[in-house]
Amino acid sequence: MAIVALVVFLVTNLIPGSPAAVILGEDATPEEVQALTHLMGFDRPVWVRLWDWVSDVLRGDMGNSIYTGKAVMPILLTRLEPTLILTVGTVMVAILIGIPLGIVAAVNFRKAADLAAVSLSLVGVSVPYFWLGLNMILVFSYVLRWFPVCGYTRLVESIPEAMTYLFLPILTMGIHHSGGIARMTRASMLEVLRADHIRTARSKGVSEYAVVFKHALRTAILPIASTIGIVIILTVGGSPVIETVFALPGIGRLTIESVLRRDFPMIQGCILLIAASVAMVNLLVDLAYASLDPRIVYH
Amino acid sequence: MLKHTQKDSVSTRSESTDTRRRRGRLVKRILRNKSIIFGGGLFLVFVLLAILGPVLSQQDPMDVSVRDRLMGPARTHLLGTDQMGRDILSRILYGIGLSLLVGTTVVALASSIGIMLGLIGAYAERIGPVIMRLVDGLMAFPGLILALALVAVLGSRLENIIAALTFVYTPRVARVVHAITLELKTREFVYAARAIGVSSFSVMMKHIFPNALGPAVVQSSFMFASAILSEASLSFLGVGLPPGTPSLGVMLSEGRMYLLNAPWIVIFPGATLFVMSLGLNIVGDGVRDLLDPRYRSGT
Numbered sequence: 001m002a003i004v005a006l007v008v009f010l011v012t013n014l015i016p017g018s019p020a021a022v023i024l025g026e027d028a029t030p031e032e033v034q035a036l037t038h039l040m041g042f043d044r045p046v047w048v049r050l051w052d053w054v055s056d057v058l059r060g061d062m063g064n065s066i067y068t069g070k071a072v073m074p075i076l077l078t079r080l081e082p083t084l085i086l087t088v089g090t091v092m093v094a095i096l097i098g099i100p101l102g103i104v105a106a107v108n109f110r111k112a113a114d115l116a117a118v119s120l121s122l123v124g125v126s127v128p129y130f131w132l133g134l135n136m137i138l139v140f141s142y143v144l145r146w147f148p149v150c151g152y153t154r155l156v157e158s159i160p161e162a163m164t165y166l167f168l169p170i171l172t173m174g175i176h177h178s179g180g181i182a183r184m185t186r187a188s189m190l191e192v193l194r195a196d197h198i199r200t201a202r203s204k205g206v207s208e209y210a211v212v213f214k215h216a217l218r219t220a221i222l223p224i225a226s227t228i229g230i231v232i233i234l235t236v237g238g239s240p241v242i243e244t245v246f247a248l249p250g251i252g253r254l255t256i257e258s259v260l261r262r263d264f265p266m267i268q269g270c271i272l273l274i275a276a277s278v279a280m281v282n283l284l285v286d287l288a289y290a291s292l293d294p295r296i297v298y299h
Numbered sequence: 300m301l302k303h304t305q306k307d308s309v310s311t312r313s314e315s316t317d318t319r320r321r322r323g324r325l326v327k328r329i330l331r332n333k334s335i336i337f338g339g340g341l342f343l344v345f346v347l348l349a350i351l352g353p354v355l356s357q358q359d360p361m362d363v364s365v366r367d368r369l370m371g372p373a374r375t376h377l378l379g380t381d382q383m384g385r386d387i388l389s390r391i392l393y394g395i396g397l398s399l400l401v402g403t404t405v406v407a408l409a410s411s412i413g414i415m416l417g418l419i420g421a422y423a424e425r426i427g428p429v430i431m432r433l434v435d436g437l438m439a440f441p442g443l444i445l446a447l448a449l450v451a452v453l454g455s456r457l458e459n460i461i462a463a464l465t466f467v468y469t470p471r472v473a474r475v476v477h478a479i480t481l482e483l484k485t486r487e488f489v490y491a492a493r494a495i496g497v498s499s500f501s502v503m504m505k506h507i508f509p510n511a512l513g514p515a516v517v518q519s520s521f522m523f524a525s526a527i528l529s530e531a532s533l534s535f536l537g538v539g540l541p542p543g544t545p546s547l548g549v550m551l552s553e554g555r556m557y558l559l560n561a562p563w564i565v566i567f568p569g570a571t572l573f574v575m576s577l578g579l580n581i582v583g584d585g586v587r588d589l590l591d592p593r594y595r596s597g598t
Contacts, residue, residue: 003436011448022452122584126577128528130535131569134555142559237441241532245555255444256536259451271448275439282439 004275005057009050011271012264013042023066023262040066057272063265067258072269076251082152083239083250085166086173090235091228093174094181097124099224101178102185106193107212117182124179129238133172133245140168150247169246173238177231184227188220195219221292229285233278332589338581345395345575352392360390360545369561379563381554387564390545391571397546398527398575401461405526408465410519413472414511420473421480422503431477434470442467442525443532450538460539464529468522475518479511513590520586524579531572547572 020036021028037043041052056063062072098121105117141149147168153161192198193216201215239252247253251270258266290296329335348355358376364384372379378387420431437445449463483489484507492502533539534548542549547568554564 003432004439007433007436007440008448011445012452022454122577122580126524126573126580128531128569128572128576130532131551131565131572134551134558134565134569138558138562138565233441237443238532240443240447240536244536255447256538259447259536259538262451267448267451271440271444274441274444278439278441 001276001279004279005054005272006050008268008272008275009053012268013046013049023264053268062269062272065258065263065266067261067263067266072265075254075266076269076273079249079251079254081155081250082166082243082248083236083252085155085162086169086239086242086248086250087232087235089166089170090173090177091231093170094177094231095228097174097178098181099185101182102224103189103212103217105182105186106189109190109193114186118186121179121182121186124175124177125183126179127176129172129176130241130245132176133169133242136168136172137245152248165246165248169242169248172245173235173242177234180231180234181224181227185220185224188223189216192216192220222289225288225292226285229281232281236274236277236281328589332585334581334585334588336585338578338583338585341574341578342582345578346399348392349396349399352389352396356386356389356392358386358389360385360393361543362386369557369564371561372563378567379561381550381564382557382561385545387550387567390550391547391568393545394547394550394568395571395575397457397540397544398530398572401457401464401530402523402527402579404461405464405468406519406523408461409468409522409526410472410515412465413469414476414508414515416469416473417476417515418480418503418508418511420477421484422499430473434473434477437466437470438474440467443529446529446533447536447538450533455538455541457540460530460533463533464526467529468526471522472515472518475514476511479514480507483507483510517583517587517590520583521580524576524583527579528572528576 020040020042021033024032024036041049053063060073062076064071065075068075101117101121105114105121108114108117137149140146147164150165152165155162189212193212197219198211198215201211206215236252239250240256241252242248243250243253244256251273255267255270255274257263258270356377362385364380367376367380367384368382370376370380370384376386376388378391381387381390416430416434420427420434423430446460446463446467449466450459453459453463480503489502489506492506493499497505530539531546531548531551534544534546535552537552540546540549542553550568551565551572554561554568557564
């Protein structure tokens, strides 16, 4: 996490050229750039700025937005809800599509069902999700009029209404990421289905259902859990794009708004929050290993 | 003396025959690999479309014609026109070239730097761990978020997008090469080379590098599609290539406002991006099957 914080700071502070010049644009005079550089404290030594920034962040103070003048932290918290629901929903849809697809492919190895499942998962992985999202809007919002085009209602106001806004983004991201889970499930299951304990189970007359779901899937789950962790990270990482397509007021949309406004404190806050959540997901996946496989013990 | 020279020339001749045989076997395996042939064929079509673009479409991709705006697919404009009356086919052909340029450059740079860092990370006792901890830190950021932050600071230009994406993808190659190098360092042929007095640098370049190249190539082949989609995502978000540029991402970004009235503005560039990414991912699967022994059995 210390390295992550350091990278966040360095990215916005040590790049050649003045951040003040980037904020003011190409038409700014050198005097204007110098004045803003002084105002924002960019003329102080780097290590002083780093120390100030780290000590402020540790106290929960990420500074004030250049654009609105308001504190960064409360704004981040208000934008958390849609991104959180989008991520949880996406993972659920991706698991619901991906794992059965991977199992079907592995059980029917080199048969028509395998080819179909592999092709579908390849399509899921390759499709640009912002384009898929736009097609979803075209079909389900404009033509069929089943869902609103864009917008958001907070959960506390109305859960069903919030879900009508989130259904298409979740479905879009879920379809896209199910491809990765399906491919990993297939590869992992194929490896396990050839193992000795599976052959033993079959020779003892255990039903095919029990062989696949009780013996094979339980053994094959570790790499799948790791892929689910990657899906969470990719969904958070892809949130600026999907939230832009569906106009969701989440962390991703806030990141892109801040980038377009050159609001550096807000950019730093968004990236730090996203990187911290990625580190947390990685930790949770590692902890999940221990509960999924009793042979893994952390000391 | 004469005997020694004769022996040397005989062994050199047998070595070159061996190399030729191995190359012949590799070419045969490539030609037998359906994924490489099919995906590579698709990719080749896109390369040809990018090269022959000006011949295939006589229209200038930047030519504005207000009279022809939002025209559907017709004989004069095979894929229709956009909101400024620009020919979509010629813009797509130009956009394919841009995507391939970004993909090729990013893959070449990230692979070269990543391989170097991975090797140094595993070999250099002092700076190696420092490099790898930095690599781990960078891997904690979702790729698109890090690229967004870098482009925000560097500015929206083609070379900056390439630099940002190179920065994002380099750690992935470095980590793969580092892991394989650590494993190769403990192999008998490496011990043997060291025992006869071969220097560390020579061991790294002559014995480890060729063996680490396979996994790096597999990683790079998937990176190509990812880099193309990342560039399109950045442009779609408005922080990539400037508005008006005939890039597939910019076309999708500008066209989404006209999704209901002129869906072809979005459908055709997105479909192009999808098929290009699909072809590259199929090639990636094929390359992995070819170079990674774990996948040779078809898993």
